[in-house]
Amino acid sequence: DAGVTQSPTHLIKTRGQHVTLRCSPISGHKSVSWYQQVLGQGPQFIFQYYEKEERGRGNFPDRFSARQFPNYSSELNVNALLLGDSALYLCASSPWQGSDTQYFGPGTRLTVL
Amino acid sequence: TQLLEQSPQFLSIQEGENLTVYCNSSSVFSSLQWYRQEPGEGPVLLVTVVTGGEVKKLKRLTFQFGDARKDSSLHITAAQPGDTGLYLCAGHKTGANNLFFGTGTRLTVIP
Numbered sequence: 001d002a003g004v005t006q007s008p009t010h011l012i013k014t015r016g017q018h019v020t021l022r023c024s025p026i027s028g029h030k031s032v033s034w035y036q037q038v039l040g041q042g043p044q045f046i047f048q049y050y051e052k053e054e055r056g057r058g059n060f061p062d063r064f065s066a067r068q069f070p071n072y073s074s075e076l077n078v079n080a081l082l083l084g085d086s087a088l089y090l091c092a093s094s095p096w097q098g099s100d101t102q103y104f105g106p107g108t109r110l111t112v113l
Numbered sequence: 114t115q116l117l118e119q120s121p122q123f124l125s126i127q128e129g130e131n132l133t134v135y136c137n138s139s140s141v142f143s144s145l146q147w148y149r150q151e152p153g154e155g156p157v158l159l160v161t162v163v164t165g166g167e168v169k170k171l172k173r174l175t176f177q178f179g180d181a182r183k184d185s186s187l188h189i190t191a192a193q194p195g196d197t198g199l200y201l202c203a204g205h206k207t208g209a210n211n212l213f214f215g216t217g218t219r220l221t222v223i224p
Contacts, residue, residue: 043201
């Protein structure tokens, strides 16, 4: 079975631009979470979506938004990019909301110049 | 502010040596996970511990959950170069929808 997939793998943007990152969860998983991992640190929670609804949000500004589609795939959008948004963005899928077992994708490396 | 603090932050050892990584918090967790992450990849789940005092073994890796469910340790016996990577602990709180990750321990095993 395919694991969590993310696209693109790498992305370079300039300050002020916006970006859309995509994630497909493991087949049968209905929950998708997004995390930001700055170099040298542990991942920080951004959003969780379950059954197409936002179920949790971390301490991130409104420039960050996300959505989940009927097929449970998800998009993370970041507007007005800042240099500090440069990070590895990880998507994790789990079978249900509140599950402590999350399976991570390979991530999208975003560089903001 | 990180809920979970890991120590040491960096560890460089010779092949064959033993090591222990610690994950500490003042918060209680319903379960705790350990992940290993290699450069350019996402974290890979190694183990989940759910009961205070629980000890789990995975080949040369031994994981322990503290009695009060606030801390955990990972012990590696006879480290090998293939153990090199970033080790992350992550805690889950009952009713929460996310994991709280530790600060990470970067391990390098020198052949």
